[in-house]
Amino acid sequence: MSESNAPEVRVENQLVRFTHGEPVDQEIALSRLSGRRSGDYILIQLKVPRATILIDSRGRIIVHGTKRLQIARAAAKEVLLQMGRSDDGLSTEMGPVQASFQFSRGLSFDGLEDALYPASVERDSHLGCVRIEDRRHEMELLLWENGKAVALGASHANLVAMSAVYWRSKIAAAGLFTAATGGD
Numbered sequence: 001m002s003e004s005n006a007p008e009v010r011v012e013n014q015l016v017r018f019t020h021g022e023p024v025d026q027e028i029a030l031s032r033l034s035g036r037r038s039g040d041y042i043l044i045q046l047k048v049p050r051a052t053i054l055i056d057s058r059g060r061i062i063v064h065g066t067k068r069l070q071i072a073r074a075a076a077k078e079v080l081l082q083m084g085r086s087d088d089g090l091s092t093e094m095g096p097v098q099a100s101f102q103f104s105r106g107l108s109f110d111g112l113e114d115a116l117y118p119a120s121v122e123r124d125s126h127l128g129c130v131r132i133e134d135r136r137h138e139m140e141l142l143l144w145e146n147g148k149a150v151a152l153g154a155s156h157a158n159l160v161a162m163s164a165v166y167w168r169s170k171i172a173a174a175g176l177f178t179a180a181t182g183g184d
Contacts, residue, residue, distance in 0.1 A: 006161035007101040007168075012150075015095030016063045016072035020080065020087075023059020033082055044079065051075035062095075069094070096153045099160045103147035103168060105177040115174030116167070137163040145178075 026042045029035045035042040035055065044053040049071050054062040061079055063072040069092070077087040109130060113121045120133035124142070132141040139154040141163065149167075151160040171177060 006165045007103060009099050009101045009151075009157045009160045009164065011067050011097055011099045011157050013065060013098040014067055014069070014072065015097075016066070016069060016076075017093045017095055018061040018063070018073070018076040019091045019093070020059070020061070020085070021089040022085070024055050024061060024079070024083070025059065026055055026057070028083055029055045029079070033079065046075055046078060049074045049078065053079055055079075094155075096155065097151070097157055097160065099151045099154060099157055101149050101151075101160065101164050103149065103164075103171075103177070106145050106147045107143070107171055108176045108178055109145060110176075111174065112171070112176060115176060116170055132167065134163050134167070136166065139163060141167065143167075147177075 026035075026037075029042045029044065030037065033044050035044045037043075040057045042055040044055070046053060049066070051066050051072065052064040053075060054064065056062060061076045063075045066072045066075065073087075073090075073092070076090060080087050080090070109123070112130060116132065119135070122131045123129075124131050127142065129142045129144045132143060134141050137154070137159045139159065140152045142150040142152065149164065151163060154160045154163075
């Protein structure tokens with residue numbers, strides 16, 4: 001892909017919260033749906049559709065582990081159906097996106113902090129990457145030397161693509177890209 005285009009962004013997870021006119025009772029979710037209590041939440045693992053469901057203390061359904069809104073809605077509907085309730089009046093709030101992309105070349109971490117200043121760049125020795133606090137696009141980027149990147153807390157996949165183009169231009173201007181990797 002051309003260096004002027006954004007790398008292909010792959011959404012790994014989309015968090016979605018559903019609110020029903022009648023809040024979901026946590027105790028009923030525990031008994032009917034084989035939920036488990038975890039602090040203020042009830043945790044439910046659905047097999048079809050495959051998703052992790054959290055029922056919060058306000059009776060809202062939070063769907064984690066899906067990539068598309070239609071799948072998340074199907075999961076919330078399944079929870080309500082198993083409780084003998086309709087999904088009529090279910091409202092939706094989109095939460096953060098976790099996404100990944102791949103630059104076409106690897107990069108060197110040597111001098112990266114200086115090249116990306118004033119951005120907050122921190123090495124994460126546990127994961128073997130750098131963490132970039134991308135205030136411009138309101139997300140955190142994890143970036144590896146092989147050019148792989150993961151965006152955390154993004155509001156939309158298009159913002160991840162914009163972030164990728166922005167940081168690629170900064171890294172390229174600093175001359176920190178290395179050999180081709182076959183991505184972007």
